[in-house]
Amino acid sequence: xxxxxxxxxxxxxxxxxxxxxxxxxxxxxxxxxxxxxxxxxxxxxxxxxxxxxxxxxxxxxxxxxxxxxxxxxxxxxxxxxxxxxxxxxxxxxxxxxxxxxxxxxxxxxxxxxxxxxxxxxxxxxxxxxxxxxxxxxxxxxxx
Amino acid sequence: xxxxxxxxxxxxxxxxxxxxxxxxxxxxxxxxxxxxxxxxxxxxxxxxxxxxxxxxxxxxxxxxxxxxxxxxxxxxxxxxxxxxxxxxxxxxxxxxxxxxxxxxxxxxxxxxxxxxxxxxxxxxxxxxxxxxxxxxxxxxxxxxxxxxxxxxxxxxxxxxxxxxxxxxxxxxxxxxxxxxxxxxxxxxxxxxxxxxxxxxxxxxxxxxxxxxxxxxxxxxxxxxxxxxxxxxxxxxxxxxxxxxxxxxxxxxxxxxxxxxxxxxxxxxxxxxxxxxxxxxxxxxxxxxxxxxxxxxxxxxxxxxxxxxxxxxxxxxxxxxxxxxxxxxxxxxxxxxxxxxxxxxxxxxxxxxxxxxxxxxxxxxxxxxxxxxxxxxxxxxxxxxxxxxxxxxxxxxxxxxxxxxxxxxxxxxxxxxxxxxxxxxxxxxxxxxxxx
Numbered sequence: 001x002x003x004x005x006x007x008x009x010x011x012x013x014x015x016x017x018x019x020x021x022x023x024x025x026x027x028x029x030x031x032x033x034x035x036x037x038x039x040x041x042x043x044x045x046x047x048x049x050x051x052x053x054x055x056x057x058x059x060x061x062x063x064x065x066x067x068x069x070x071x072x073x074x075x076x077x078x079x080x081x082x083x084x085x086x087x088x089x090x091x092x093x094x095x096x097x098x099x100x101x102x103x104x105x106x107x108x109x110x111x112x113x114x115x116x117x118x119x120x121x122x123x124x125x126x127x128x129x130x131x132x133x134x135x136x137x138x139x140x141x142x143x
Numbered sequence: 144x145x146x147x148x149x150x151x152x153x154x155x156x157x158x159x160x161x162x163x164x165x166x167x168x169x170x171x172x173x174x175x176x177x178x179x180x181x182x183x184x185x186x187x188x189x190x191x192x193x194x195x196x197x198x199x200x201x202x203x204x205x206x207x208x209x210x211x212x213x214x215x216x217x218x219x220x221x222x223x224x225x226x227x228x229x230x231x232x233x234x235x236x237x238x239x240x241x242x243x244x245x246x247x248x249x250x251x252x253x254x255x256x257x258x259x260x261x262x263x264x265x266x267x268x269x270x271x272x273x274x275x276x277x278x279x280x281x282x283x284x285x286x287x288x289x290x291x292x293x294x295x296x297x298x299x300x301x302x303x304x305x306x307x308x309x310x311x312x313x314x315x316x317x318x319x320x321x322x323x324x325x326x327x328x329x330x331x332x333x334x335x336x337x338x339x340x341x342x343x344x345x346x347x348x349x350x351x352x353x354x355x356x357x358x359x360x361x362x363x364x365x366x367x368x369x370x371x372x373x374x375x376x377x378x379x380x381x382x383x384x385x386x387x388x389x390x391x392x393x394x395x396x397x398x399x400x401x402x403x404x405x406x407x408x409x410x411x412x413x414x415x416x417x418x419x420x421x422x423x424x425x426x427x428x429x430x431x432x433x434x435x436x437x438x439x440x441x442x443x444x445x446x447x448x449x450x451x452x453x454x455x456x457x458x459x460x461x462x463x464x465x466x467x468x469x470x471x472x473x474x475x476x477x478x479x480x481x482x483x484x485x486x487x488x489x490x491x492x493x494x495x496x497x498x499x500x501x502x503x504x505x506x507x508x509x510x511x512x513x514x515x516x517x518x519x520x521x522x523x524x525x526x527x528x529x530x531x532x533x534x535x536x537x538x539x540x541x542x543x544x545x546x547x548x549x550x551x552x553x554x555x556x557x558x559x560x561x562x563x564x565x566x567x568x569x570x571x572x573x574x575x576x577x578x
Contacts, residue, residue: 007525009518011554037527042518042553044527063557065518069525098526116525 001134002070002120004052008045009065012038020045020064027058032140033103033114048073048103048114050141071116072123073140075133078104078111086113086132093126095119105143145393145456148264148296149257152403153458157451160459163403165198167431172196172205175437178223181216182439199406202429203417208441213243213382224248224435234282235381235480245381246435252291254432258379258387258401259292265392265399265456266350266375268322270297275320275348277303277311277329278355278478284385285355285478289324292387298322305329308336316345323351326478327358327366327374331508334369348372354379354386355478357466357575362508363395376465382441383428389463394455397462404432407461408440409449412470423448425470426463444471468576474503474569477510479547483568486514486549489540494521500559504572513550514541517559 010016017036024031024047033048049055052068059066076082083102090097098116105112112135117123124134135143147153155163173193175182185206186192195204213221222229224246231247247255268274274293278285286304293300301320303311311333314320323330330353337343348370354377363374378398379386388405389398400407408417409424418424426443430436445466454462474481483501490499500515516537524530534551541549560567 005525007523009523009530009553009555011558016555039527039531042530044525044530046525063555065520065523065556067520067523067525 001072001124001136003048003073003114003135003137003140005069005071005114005116006047006049006052006055006059007067007069008047008059010043010045012041012043017043017045023058023062024049024055027054029055029058032105032143033101033112035099035101035114037099046101046114048140052137069116070120071114072120072127072134074113074115074127075135076111076113078109082111083113086127089126089130089132090115090117090123093122095123095126107143146264146267146269147458148261150457153261153399153460155403155459157459160402161199164406164431167403168199168202168406168429169193169197171429171431171433171437172439174434175223175439179221181212181220202406202408202440205429205440207415207427208438210243210382210442210444217242218244221438222246222435223433223437229435231287232282233284233287233381233385235284243382245384248434251384251433251435254404255288255384255387256291256295258384258390258404259288260295261292261401262352262375262377262387262390263289263292263296263298263322265390266322266352266373268293268296268298268350272296272298272321273301273319273347274298274322274324275301275303275311275315277305277323277325277333278386279305284379284381285324285326288379288385288387289352293324308333312337312340312342315348316342319347321347321349323348323370323372325351325353326355327353327362328356328477328505328508328510330366330370330374331362334366335507338369343369343371346370350375352377352390356475356510357573359575365508378463378466380443382438383430383443384433388428392454392456392458396454397450397464399454399456399458399460399462400449402460405430407449407463409447410442412442412444412446420449420451423467426466442470444469444473446470466576472569474501474512474571476503476512477547479545481512481545481547485544486541489537489544490514490516493537493540495519495537498559499568501569502572503569505575510573511550512547513552515552515554515559517556518553519556522553 030050035046037044100115102113176193191204228248229246234242234244276289280286351372351374367374375391377390379388389400391398406429408427412425426445426447428441446468448464450462502513504511
């Protein structure tokens with residue numbers, strides 16, 4: 001129950017991110033979520049898209065360095081306390097987060113949290129025991 | 144009033160200098176032929192015997208020596224004296240990471256320090272002066288050379304070494320330093336720092352001896368004005384002895400080569416042909432008084448012009464221009480020799496592609512060096528911390544190889560220009576070489 005996050009290396013220079021998004025636009029790629037980890041001279045752009053395979057192919061063709069990482073996309077009610085509940089469960093279960101970011105879709109009163117952890121299976125199991133769903137790549141494409 | 148350390152030598156007649164050179168050259172060639180297998184083999188191959196070398200005019204019969212030869216002979220291959228007579232080693236970086244080591248007997252140290260003493264005297268130094276040395280000490284020849292020269296003159300010597308600007312300025316003010324010895328870029332930095340603190344009226348400097356890197360006339364005037372001093376250039380290389388191979392006098396129109404110790408030639412770097420005075424070419428040195436590590440016709444790779452024109456300072460020794468460039472790809476960054484091949488070696492060892500670019504610049508009179516490397520799938524991770532850690536590992540490896548901080552910039556693949564034919568690996572934006 002994971003989604004395929006695409007991570008792309010981008011130099012920290014004016015216009016580079018615009019170049020990347022223009023390229024994705026030209027290939028009609030629809031993004032669900034985006035987050036950037038930045039350092040002084042480069043950034044890592046992480047995106048969740050409708051078609052991960054196609055995206056990684058077109059990025060490769062354009063000469064970008066990119067990788068695919070399976071991450072958890074956790075579905076939760078869009079209300080105060082939801083995130084706390086999830087993080088508390090994971091923390092108590094000894095799961096360490098590398099990074100995370102949130103996104104919303106057309107689906108009303110529902111939010112999604114992308115979690116990058118070392119052990120996806122263990123994290124998903126802890127959450128599912130408490131009735132919290134993680135969505136799969138196909139489901140993300142349809143959102 | 145011009146000051147000299149050894150006026151009878153520094154102002155000797157040209158005939159006298161030639162006589163010294165001939166006699167000392169013959170003696171040195173005999174010495175290396177007898178003591179060093181490397182020279183004996185080379186000379187035998189060319190059919191030259193020590194007896195064939197009697198005067199400076201015979202010098203051209205001898206083969207050239209290159210930095211590669213020194214590297215191949217590491218560490219003892221060119222030693223011309225028993226180790227038991229050697230008392231010091233100094234060292235400089237080689238072309239592929241292997242260092243070049245130079246040996247000194249006590250006699251060699253004395254003559255090197257005398258050369259530095261001449262430079263300090265030419266800058267007005269006497270036993271009344273306080274000589275502030277902030278060249279690095281240790282294997283680098285800058286600190287030990289000027290330190291020794293200052294002792295010979297009898298000046299009060301402050302062995303500050305490099306760095307810790309706060310302490311440099313405090314000692315300069317408290318102890319009344321009068322002669323500053325360091326790289327020109329550090330002198331400019333010190334000048335700025337002194338003005339920032341409003342301490343310009345508390346320093347007593349009158350002269351500076353600045354070398355180990357290229358600097359412009361504009362930079363000289365700037366330092367002179369800010370510190371209220373006269374700034375003198377000094378030249379040298381570890382292989383030949385260290386700083387003091389040549390030095391500037393009050394005329395500031397070139398550096399007098401200490402010809403009683405070193406014979407200078409300028410050659411066409413492509414053909415090896417010896418060029419006349421006034422023509423630009425590669426500087427070649429023969430050390431004629433050293434015991435432990437005399438080098439015969441050593442190619443410095445520095446491009447310059449020699450001049451025997453009469454100098455108003457009274458010295459009769461030949462003058463060389465500042466180096467006008469290099470006949471190889473060596474860079475001098477913060478006074479440190481850097482070869483692109485050293486950087487390439489580190490990149491390959493760390494698993495990076497050989498496609499890179501080195502950008503050298505100067506900001507606020509301080510050199511910067513950046514290596515641009517293309518990102519590869521192997522180095523990449525979705526975790527920025529992991530990529531940064533790899534980048535830091537590369538910075539550390541470069542520092543270990545070169546001894547200076549090199550900024551690493553990871554760039555998108557295929558963004559470094561691939562030129563047709565010879566790749567443009569180095570972009571030097573400093574424009575340091577004039578003329």
